[in-house]
Amino acid sequence: MSLNAVRVASKVPATASVIFFHGLGDSGAGWQFLSDMARRSSDFDHVRFIFPNAPVTPVTVNSGIPMPSWFDIQRFGEWTNNDDVEGYLKSIETVGKYIDEEIAYGIKPERIIVGGFSQGGGLALGTAALSDKKVGAIIALSPATPFFSHLKENKVDVNKYTPVFHGHGTADPVIPIGAGKAISDLFKNHLGFENYDFNTYPGLQHSADPDEIESVLQLIKQIAPKE
Template sequence: MNGLRIAAKVQPARQTIIFLHGLGDTGSGWGFLAQYLQQRDPTTFQHTNFVFPNAPEVHVTANGGALMPAWFDILEWDSSFSKVDTDGFMNSLNAIEKMVKQEIDKGIKPEQIIIGGFSQGAALALASSVTLPWRVAGVVALSGFCYIPGILKQHKNDLNVKTPLFHGHGDMDPVVSISLGLNAKKFYQDTCGIQDYELKIYNGMAHSTVPEELDDLTAFLKKCLSL
């Protein structure tokens, strides 16, 4: 899978942050995050690899079949997700597993790897918290939601039930409503047993990010990676 890869400024690399973009975006769209973290804490993230993969081009049904980067098809704009692209979602989950394995093969310990994402990418990051075959350092979901809960219950394991999870969400999000964020927390915390699930709600934030959220994200990453 191609995308934007930013190698640690100081070798050898000791940590990796993998971050998945949202619908219609590319890995480069979130490349600013690496620059932000490296400039904000120049010595803190100097041994950190950053991976911003590109989603495949998909004909998105709910957008009139338009071809765009998507981790899975959106069959209709329905917050209840009555129709879902199970195959596309599971294929992307498998791709995340391969990305993590690539980092492990390079010498990065799984407990020094963060999985994160925004919107569609956040839905996958959340799902990876119950499907990955390794315990990772932490999981980040920005404006995330729960997708295919029934399937995830069949595939879940308990390796990351104690792994810290940070979920940032705006209370004015018109794309992924705050109710979907609350439902995600309920599913992963109550049904899947995630013990350290922090949902932080940002007043006035739409389907985007704000400086306060980036501040909280930075603190979370430093805590998870013991930086």
């Protein structure tokens, strides 16, 4: 059975894939604008875009009411450690299934880019730190990664040299810039990531910035150019 996602086909035979995971309460369709922007240039005609949909599950900060979520969030403001490691790891396994699906389509692993926003960004970073699957690049926009202890204790080095793009707004009220800096420090100085690129966007709240998206598109073009 195919995994639940919005899929945007390439214009020519696909030789690269971008798998991008949405944030809490959103859906894959909420990030389809990324492929819409890419389609303005023929530089991305060979790229498949996959925007997975999270399962609908009870979320503690939503009074236990079910909503699309990749893992439970017990409380806002605590962005270093979280009790729902099991849910986080289960979703990282799901990321692996999407990667495997693209490989089965004939896409080379080094031309698969995994990204996400907020919770989805946390999945992308977790994949970089914990998965045994090598990918071409990681994109984490305003990531929620409240599993510092688990990441430190269980890291693998498969993606140690994989380029990571982390974008974060300085005015983010949901995942403050201080949390973003802590995540960057964790990956650079404790997990040993050699190509971790931390970028801040003045005045940006918990959303995406046009300059940030342009940088994301440039990274995709750099990692997976037309063959």
